Amino acid sequence: MKHWKSGKRSAGVVRCAAAKEGVADLSAPRATGVFRLTVLIAALGLALVVMLSGCAGGGEGVTDSAANAEGGKTLRVAMELAYPPFETKDDAGNPEGLAVDFIRDFGAAYGYDVRIENTAWDGLIPSLQSGQADLVISSMTITDERKQSVDFSDPYAMAQLAILANAESGVQSIDDLNQPGKKVAVKTGSTGDVYATKNLPNAEIVRLADESACVTEVVQGKADGFLYDQLTIYRNHAANPDTTEAVFIPFQDPEAWGIAVKKGDTELLDQLNAFIAQSKTDGEFDRLTEKYLAEEKKAFDEYGFKWFFDFE
Amino acid sequence: MVGSLFTVPGDGRVGAAKAALNYLLVCCAVVAVVWASLAMAGISLNFDFVAQYRVRIWDGFCMTVGISAASLVLSMLIGVPVALGQGSRVLPVRYLCDLYVKIIRGTPLIVQVYFFYYIIGTAWGIDNRVVAGIVILSLFSGAYLAEIVRGGLMSIDRGQLEAARAVGFTRAQTLRYVVAPQMVARTLPALTGQVASIIKDSSLLSVIAVIELTQTMREITATNYNFFGGFLLLGALYLVLTLPLMFVSRQFEKRLDYEH
Numbered sequence: 001m002k003h004w005k006s007g008k009r010s011a012g013v014v015r016c017a018a019a020k021e022g023v024a025d026l027s028a029p030r031a032t033g034v035f036r037l038t039v040l041i042a043a044l045g046l047a048l049v050v051m052l053s054g055c056a057g058g059g060e061g062v063t064d065s066a067a068n069a070e071g072g073k074t075l076r077v078a079m080e081l082a083y084p085p086f087e088t089k090d091d092a093g094n095p096e097g098l099a100v101d102f103i104r105d106f107g108a109a110y111g112y113d114v115r116i117e118n119t120a121w122d123g124l125i126p127s128l129q130s131g132q133a134d135l136v137i138s139s140m141t142i143t144d145e146r147k148q149s150v151d152f153s154d155p156y157a158m159a160q161l162a163i164l165a166n167a168e169s170g171v172q173s174i175d176d177l178n179q180p181g182k183k184v185a186v187k188t189g190s191t192g193d194v195y196a197t198k199n200l201p202n203a204e205i206v207r208l209a210d211e212s213a214c215v216t217e218v219v220q221g222k223a224d225g226f227l228y229d230q231l232t233i234y235r236n237h238a239a240n241p242d243t244t245e246a247v248f249i250p251f252q253d254p255e256a257w258g259i260a261v262k263k264g265d266t267e268l269l270d271q272l273n274a275f276i277a278q279s280k281t282d283g284e285f286d287r288l289t290e291k292y293l294a295e296e297k298k299a300f301d302e303y304g305f306k307w308f309f310d311f312e
Numbered sequence: 313m314v315g316s317l318f319t320v321p322g323d324g325r326v327g328a329a330k331a332a333l334n335y336l337l338v339c340c341a342v343v344a345v346v347w348a349s350l351a352m353a354g355i356s357l358n359f360d361f362v363a364q365y366r367v368r369i370w371d372g373f374c375m376t377v378g379i380s381a382a383s384l385v386l387s388m389l390i391g392v393p394v395a396l397g398q399g400s401r402v403l404p405v406r407y408l409c410d411l412y413v414k415i416i417r418g419t420p421l422i423v424q425v426y427f428f429y430y431i432i433g434t435a436w437g438i439d440n441r442v443v444a445g446i447v448i449l450s451l452f453s454g455a456y457l458a459e460i461v462r463g464g465l466m467s468i469d470r471g472q473l474e475a476a477r478a479v480g481f482t483r484a485q486t487l488r489y490v491v492a493p494q495m496v497a498r499t500l501p502a503l504t505g506q507v508a509s510i511i512k513d514s515s516l517l518s519v520i521a522v523i524e525l526t527q528t529m530r531e532i533t534a535t536n537y538n539f540f541g542g543f544l545l546l547g548a549l550y551l552v553l554t555l556p557l558m559f560v561s562r563q564f565e566k567r568l569d570y571e572h
Contacts, residue, residue, distance in 0.1 A: 122530065126539040130353050147538045197535070206521045207531055213426075213519065220434050222338025 006175035013244040047250045069275075075112035077103050078119040082210065083232075085292040086139050089118075090203065098292045099137045102156070103259075121189065125149050128262045135268060139229075141191045142258040152262050153272040156279070157254035161192055162233040163247035164215065169224040174251040177225045178202050185214040185223035190229030191255055199252075219243045229255075230305060231296060248303060264302045286310040349542075358541050365532050372528030373549060375554025379446055379524060380553075386450035387510070396460055409458070414505045416455035421516050422454055431522045445517040445524075453510050460506060463501040465491075496570040504561035508554040515550075525549060 025033040071193050079087045081095055095116040107114035109297040119127050124140070127133040141159070142152045165171035169182075177184050178200045188207040189225050196205050206223055208214050215236045217223035226233075230248060237246035259276075279285055287296055289309065300307055318334060320326055350357065362369065397409035416424070418431040428448045429441075438444045468491060518527035526546060533542035 039319075090363065122533065126536055129539075130355055145535070146537065187531050193534065207527070207534075208521050209519045209530075216430050220430065222434075222439060 034206070042278060061180070072107075072111045072113040074241070075103075075107055075114050076117055076133045077114055078117045078124055078127045078136045079138040080124065081116075081118045082121075083139055087137075098288045099139065101288055101291070102279070103135075103137050105279075106272065109275060110271050116156050121187070125260065131262065134265070135259055135272070137259045139257055140260055141255040143191065143194065145194075149263070150260040150267055151265065152258035152260055153269055154260055155311065156276050157257040158254040158306065158311060159229040159257060159308060160248075160250050160254050160305070161195060161227055161252060162230040164218050164226040164228065164233045164236055165245045165247055166221050166224055167217050167243050167245050169219065170223050171245070172247060173249060174200075174247075177303070182225070183217075183223040185217040185226040187211055187214055187228065190228065195252060196227055215240070231293075231308075232301075234296065234299065248305065254306065270290045280309075280311065323349075339560050351487055352360070355540050357372070357544065358538055359545065361532060361538055361541065362545065363405045365528075368532065369545075369549075372523060372525040375442075376525040377451065377553070379442065379514050379517065379522070383444045383449040383453055383510050383514070384507055386446065387457050388455035390450060390454030392461055394454060394458035395461035395465060398458070413455045413458055416452055417459070420518060421452055421513055424428055424448060424494065425516055425519055428533045441503075441517075441520055441522045445514070445522040449510060449514055449517065452513065453506065456506055456509070460499050461495070463502075466500055467570065468494055500568065501561045501565040504557055504564060505554060508557040508561075511544070511553050511557075512550060 034214050048097055049081040066067050072217065079095075079099060081087050081089050081097075084097060086099045087095075088097045095118070096253050100116065103116075106112070117127070117133055119133070119136075119138075121138070123287060124133075124138055125146065128136055136150070139155075139157075139159070140146070142155065146152070150305070163171065163174065165177075169176075171177055171182075176182070180202050182203045184196050184200055184203045185206045185266045186196050190211060193205070195205060196203070206217060208217065211228065211232060214223070214228070218226045219240050225247075226236075233246050233248070237244050277311075286309075289307070297307060317330065331570065394409045394412060397405050399412070400406045400409070425448055426444075428451070429438075429444050433439070433444045472490055473486060476490050481489070514524055515526035517524055518530060519526060522530075529542045529546040533539050536542075
């Protein structure tokens with residue numbers, strides 16, 4: 001690593017030196033000014049090279065050394081690290097979260113070297129189709145449409161949609177949103193999008209690229225409600241208590257989250273299903289809940305909601 | 313000699329047939345590389361969705377054209393005064409124009425989109441996404457236009473202005489007969505290129521749910537998961553708009569080149 005860095009740096013110096021000669025030839029009379037300028041450019045160039053080589057260490061693909069079993073096969077896991085606490089990053093930018101722990105535990109159990117690839121939501125299923133990832137675990141609901149493109153494991157969590165409503169919109173149920181003139185924010189392609197498209201024909205649907213934009217729309221009153229899972233709605237309502245209301249009345253069957261693999265990859269799918277079945281009995285999910293979601297679990301119990309890992 | 317089929321002769325003139333042949337050859341090579349890459353990545357393209365979604369795709373296409381056209385006009389109205397303002401004798405005006413150009417050119421468009429729509433737009437009551445989108449894109453493009461216009465102004469020799477004054481031209485006459493013709497000639501190629509940029513940059517308005525071409529395709533691929541077909545078609549549709557513009561830009565360059 002150190003060797004490579006010094007090599008890069010000297011290459012930068014050589015290039016700057018060449019530039020200096022070229023400039024000096026063109027305007028010999030003002031050589032001192034040009035020389036000063038050249039030194040400045042060289043210094044800036046050097047700083048840039050040093051910065052870049054410093055950055056090179058912290059790329060997106062992070063190999064998990066803890067799960068680095070002897071001779072283990074690499075397991076390329078695609079997830080969108082934008083959905084705390086399931087898939088997110090720690091302060092240093094490394095993948096962290098409930099799903100990250102879960103898939104690393106799977107890798108450790110089955111001798112895989114887990115490599116996490118941060119991938120935007122739209123690119124998750126394509127990354128399986130093009131063979132750039134072996135599996136996707138990204139709080140993805142199992143749907144018939146998605147099943148046409150990928151294969152899913154058994155459910156590893158169950159979630160309910162909820163509504164984050166603008167405080168002045170008067171929205172108290174899903175029917176209040178299905179009215180002419182009501183605007184519903186959804187994340188493009190999410191199950192909230194699918195639900196709204198199918199079941200809210202009277203409302204205007206505003207499809208946005210990320211959750212924070214959806215929340216902003218509701219907070220500012222540009223949209224009347226935002227459809228997403230209960231946990232996200234709970235957290236965003238807690239962050240904006242004055243401008244939003246949370247509507248937790250279930251309006252559809254729970255959604256089952258599954259791990260997606262490339263169509264026909266039955267070997268990996270069997271291992272995943274075995275690990276999920278085992279996790280339901282050996283306390284893996286309780287341990288993860290305790291680590292990441294202790295407070296939310298308490299709130300969910302108070303509301304009487306089903307928890308993510310209540311599969312019955 | 314076979315080699316002469318592929319090289320520019322000494323006098324620099326390339327016959328139409330030869331140019332067409334070579335261009336075709338390059339196009340074939342590009343298509344072959346794309347095709348081979350798709351095959352190697354194991355991706356099969358499917359464009360069946362076009363028939364199903366043709367109305368939405370057409371609407372999105374029209375929206376992109378409309379937004380771009382409106383932004384072009386508005387950004388001209390911003391860019392030209394800003395270019396002149398950068399040379400103003402009133403310092404606050406000069407520095408305001410300068411700061412505007414620096415901030416816009418120094419920040420990514422996506423930051424500007426979010427900032428203007430959710431903060432400025434909300435504060436000043438611009439709630440219509442299309443209107444907000446046009447304003448944002450115009451502000452963005454206006455800074456680049458200002459730089460193009462300023463470059464054109466600076467390229468006009470001071471001596472010409474003195475000469476115009478010497479023969480008794482008024483300021484208006486100087487502008488009309490000396491500055492304007494040269495400005496048009498020198499900036500037209502760059503301005504045409506800027507139009508192509510506006511068209512491409514309008515795709516970022518998809519993040520505030522303006523239903524233009526890119527947002528339409530995102531919505532479609534989100535429901536049918538035909539990611540590759542959708543986005544390759546998207547690229548092709550943008551090329552339909554930008555390639556002619558680039559061609560026109562090149563023609564302007566050639567035709568107006570003689571005076572340099």
